[in-house]
Amino acid sequence: MRFVSLIGAAALLALGACSTLTGGEENAPAPAFNAAACVEKDFVIYFDEGQAELTDEARRIIDLQARDIHGCTIDSVRIIGLSDQDEGNQESSRQLSVRRAEVLAEYLATRASWPRSRFELLATGARGAVTAEGLDVPVRNRARIIAASHAP
Template identity: 40%
Template sequence: MKIIIAVTAIGLGLGLTGCESTGLFNSRDQIVAAPASCAPQRFEIYFAEGQAQLTDAAKQAISMTAAQVQGCNIRSVQVLGLADAQGTADANLSLSERRARTTAEALVKAGLPIPAFSVAAVGDLGATTSEGLREPLRRRTEVVIDAVSR
């Protein structure tokens, strides 16, 4: 039994050393390409139920995207606020407006140009299916940045 374990360990060790660079790809940069920075960007910012404050993850996503498009020609920034079907339609519209405004303000603070912005909110419109089921993950804003090279 000890011999089988020792032989297996030696074989595994030799097999793993064979995984080291064999000439096809010598570095991570050869197989992982960074996305084009001056290209359209789309991402979503999620919120806690009934909230319009940005989470740490949302702030990080905004910061990273703003850094990525820095130096690009920003033709437009569209921010659309959404809400789930909890509460009244008026309350959900107000909440989705606050979410859109909070996201847009953070994008401006991160360096995106104010004139490029289009901010809208739809409240809970579309938050339920035709069968009356609630759509999951509606507590968010959708952000689309049209960025091109200068």
């Protein structure tokens, strides 16, 4: 009987491991609340060139950051959309930056349940893409998210 119990326990552990491996991190339950995690988060999300749609990798990063501060009170969320100058004229570059910030805000409000009233959206367009020396600054196909939170 003891041998059967050990086999049963091993089988349950194996099944548990399989479910976490096949479900992925996005399906994992929210971690226990950790007050020490309620700090300012500053992270970058990259987009495909000329696009404002979130990639699978972007969603994964956002979900991990949101899960890390799950249970914290969100004080403010600043989203700064950027784009490259060579994506067109200044206005189209600014519009792409705006769309990137809006897409992120919608995702965070919907998926992470962060309060939309705490969001501030900024869009730089291509401003800052070229240095004073005339050098093009690469990799501006991104947005920066700065989320401040505290323990309830």
